[in-house]
Amino acid sequence: xxxxxWRQFRGAAVMTATLLVLxxxxxxxxxxxxxxxxxTGIASCTRGEECVGFYDRFFGxxxxxxxxxxxxxxxxxxxxxxxxxxxxxTRELEAGTHLLVWNQSITRTRWLAIKLGFTGLVATAAAxxxxxxxxxxxxxxxxxxxxxxxxxxxxxxxxxxIAPLGYAAFAFALGVTVGMLVRRxxxxxxxxxxxxxxxxxxVPLLVxxxxxxxxxxxxxxxxxxxxxxxMSRDGVFSVILTxxxxxxxxxxxxxxxxxxxxxxxxxxxxxHAPIPVSTTSGPCALSGAGPQGGExxxxxxxxxxxxxxxxxxxxxxxxxxxxxxxxxxxxxTLALTWLSFWWIRRRPS
Amino acid sequence: MSAVLxxxxxxxxxxxxxxxxxxxxxxxxxxxxxxxxxxGAGKTTLLKLATGLLExxxxxxxxxxxxxxxxxxxxxxxxxxxxxxxxxxxxxVAEHLRLGARLNPGxxxxxxxxxxxxxxxxxxxxxxxxxxxxxxxxxxxxxxxKRPDLLILDExxxxxxxxxxxxxxxxxxxxxAEHRLSVVLSSxxxxxxxxxxxxxxxxxxxxxxxxxxxxxxxxxxxxLTGPRHDPAAPLLDGQVVSARHTERQSTFVVHGDLPGLGxxxxxxxxxxxxxxxxxxxxxxxxxxx
Numbered sequence: 008x009x010x011x012x013w014r015q016f017r018g019a020a021v022m023t024a025t026l027l028v029l030x031x032x033x034x035x036x037x038x039x040x041x042x043x044x045x046x047t048g049i050a051s052c053t054r055g056e057e058c059v060g061f062y063d064r065f066f067g068x069x070x071x072x073x074x075x076x077x078x079x080x081x082x083x084x085x086x087x088x089x090x091x092x093x094x095x096x097t098r099e100l101e102a103g104t105h106l107l108v109w110n111q112s113i114t115r116t117r118w119l120a121i122k123l124g125f126t127g128l129v130a131t132a133a134a135x136x137x138x139x140x141x142x143x144x145x146x147x148x149x150x151x152x153x154x155x156x157x158x159x160x161x162x163x164x165x166x167x168x169i170a171p172l173g174y175a176a177f178a179f180a181l182g183v184t185v186g187m188l189v190r191r192x193x194x195x196x197x198x199x200x201x202x203x204x205x206x207x208x209x210v211p212l213l214v215x216x217x218x219x220x221x222x223x224x225x226x227x228x229x230x231x232x233x234x235x236x237x238m239s240r241d242g243v244f245s246v247i248l249t250x251x252x253x254x255x256x257x258x259x260x261x262x263x264x265x266x267x268x269x270x271x272x273x274x275x276x277x278x279h280a281p282i283p284v285s286t287t288s289g290p291c292a293l294s295g296a297g298p299q300g301g302e303x304x305x306x307x308x309x310x311x312x313x314x315x316x317x318x319x320x321x322x323x324x325x326x327x328x329x330x331x332x333x334x335x336x337x338x339x340t341l342a343l344t345w346l347s348f349w350w351i352r353r354r355p356s
Numbered sequence: 357m358s359a360v361l362x363x364x365x366x367x368x369x370x371x372x373x374x375x376x377x378x379x380x381x382x383x384x385x386x387x388x389x390x391x392x393x394x395x396g397a398g399k400t401t402l403l404k405l406a407t408g409l410l411e412x413x414x415x416x417x418x419x420x421x422x423x424x425x426x427x428x429x430x431x432x433x434x435x436x437x438x439x440x441x442x443x444x445x446x447x448x449v450a451e452h453l454r455l456g457a458r459l460n461p462g463x464x465x466x467x468x469x470x471x472x473x474x475x476x477x478x479x480x481x482x483x484x485x486x487x488x489x490x491x492x493x494x495x496x497x498x499x500x501x502k503r504p505d506l507l508i509l510d511e512x513x514x515x516x517x518x519x520x521x522x523x524x525x526x527x528x529x530x531x532x533a534e535h536r537l538s539v540v541l542s543s544x545x546x547x548x549x550x551x552x553x554x555x556x557x558x559x560x561x562x563x564x565x566x567x568x569x570x571x572x573x574x575x576x577x578x579x580l581t582g583p584r585h586d587p588a589a590p591l592l593d594g595q596v597v598s599a600r601h602t603e604r605q606s607t608f609v610v611h612g613d614l615p616g617l618g619x620x621x622x623x624x625x626x627x628x629x630x631x632x633x634x635x636x637x638x639x640x641x642x643x644x645x
Contacts, residue, residue: 011455014447103439103442104442104443107442107444108459109425110431110434110438111431111459113428114425117428
């Protein structure tokens with residue numbers, strides 16, 4: 008049975024293996040140079056500002072391959088579900104060959120177990136290997152990535168570590184199960200894509216933030232979390248916060264807002280937060296604006312009791328979150344697999 | 357003699373439609389049994405129930421004394437050639453034989469090889485490029501080389517031209533004689549079964565109309581022609597299968613002993629085709645009542 012499974016699958020497997028080897032070759036040859044550039048760049052910068060400049064330059068240089076490799080890892084599980092999962096059973100049902108193979112001296116359950124196990128393992132391994140290879144390759148880039156491309160950001164998180172493994176297994180099982188229920192290849196592929204995309208959007212938005220209880224903490228106002236200070240025409244002074252939090256670089260910030268001394272939210276990050284402070288005299292006076300004046304003004308704002316309150320998942324939780332999320336996808340995969348075995352026993356032919 | 361196929365009150369319902377109803381049959385070992393009936397009569401349903409591809413809604417079915425598809429051992433004893441004889445289009449003829457060898461412990465490699473050679477099939481040819489007749493022969497070879505005790509074929513010749521049809525049935529007959537296996541074969545054409553079957557099941561409108569050895573059925577039915585007599589009762593009570601009337605004449609197909617009706621009536625034997633047609637008529641009359 009393994010022979011038959013391999014015989015039916017080998018075209019797709021050989022093609023995928025070729026592409027993966029190609030990807031691996033590109034990553035290997037560019038990866039060492041990338042690591043070198045990073046090491047020399049870090050060694051040559053001494054002050055923090057210089058290093059920030061290096062980070063920006065370095066990341067800018069590799070931005071395109073960074074995005075491309077991340078995209079490959081994100082898309083691979085969907086392709087696995089679409090082109091390996093969905094047709095696995097429907098192709099047999101459409102050609103009627105299930106009637107041939109189900110009447111050899113092998114039970115349907117065993118037939119499904121081998122087909123699912125063999126193809127599923129190859130699919131999961133392919134996604135896992137490419138995920139880990141890209142994780143290794145982009146290590147230096149993940150260190151220097153700007154906000155929005157950092158390791159904990161939803162899209163990058165899903166293309167690093169072991170999560171792609173879980174996604175691929177789930178997408179494959181989803182494709183197979185949908186195929187069994189729909190019984191037609193093309194509709195099954197379309198439905199698999201729609202369902203998988205929905206899950207991949209829902210999990211980072213609704214599930215991942217709560218996998219571990221997020222940390223909520225208050226931070227003093229400073230250069231690390233202020234986007235700008237401004238004054239409107241009618242003289243109202245306001246602060247605009249970023250969603251970065253000082254001292255916790257790389258955190259996945261779920262919410263950030265300016266709160267006053269009583270803990271009341273003034274405005275969320277990115278919006279003007281009006282602060283009742285004199286703009287005609289004192290540290291926040293208009294005449295005093297400038298780098299020096301700005302710092303004094305922030306000290307004043309802190310003195311008045313204003314703080315940034317942020318809810319976030321710190322970078323140290325990258326691996327715990329990866330394991331938990333992969334575990335959840337593994338459970339979903341098991342449930343779908345159980346469903347497909349139930350189907351083949353109860354609703355055949 | 358044990359039964360190769362034994363069903364009691366067997367029924368299968370799809371939603372609200374019964375595909376097969378209250379089917380009680382008992383096919384003894386060692387026959388080539390023909391299952392005949394119009395399209396949609398429930399032939400495929402019955403055969404899929406016999407191979408365990410479907411689960412019955414009511415009643416039960418035993419094949420060679422076991423539950424259909426209950427396990428590898430039961431599967432090994434029953435061969436099945438499905439309607440339109442599906443094969444893997446991308447696999448070659450030789451790969452199909454390899455598939456059979458890998459999936460069947462009792463695989464008869466010599467039989468398979470010899471049959472393919474005798475048919476003149478190129479082992480390197482992809483099955484998708486075979487003609488309909490060749491594909492059917494390949495499917496039959498897979499079914500035979502598995503060395504089952506019972507081979508079930510669902511409309512194996514329906515899509516074949518007359519020559520391929522004859523060759524296929526001839527090959528089947530030879531193999532049946534050589535390996536002493538029982539066969540259940542369905543068709544909607546009586547002519548396909550006439551030369552091959554020594555046992556007959558007529559299935560119409562999801563019900564079994566008549567079942568028995570072909571020769572006994574033929575000996576037990578007659579055509580009676582005589583003066584118009586509509587309705588048939590009380591002249592012929594309870595044994596009329598079908599009745600046709602013209603202005604002056606009535607023709608009945610009756611089963612059982614011939615009643616003495618006088619010189620105005622002539623009795624003649626029936627052919628298999630007439631017999632089956634009479635039962636199809638019978639079913640229509642029943643339905644109209």
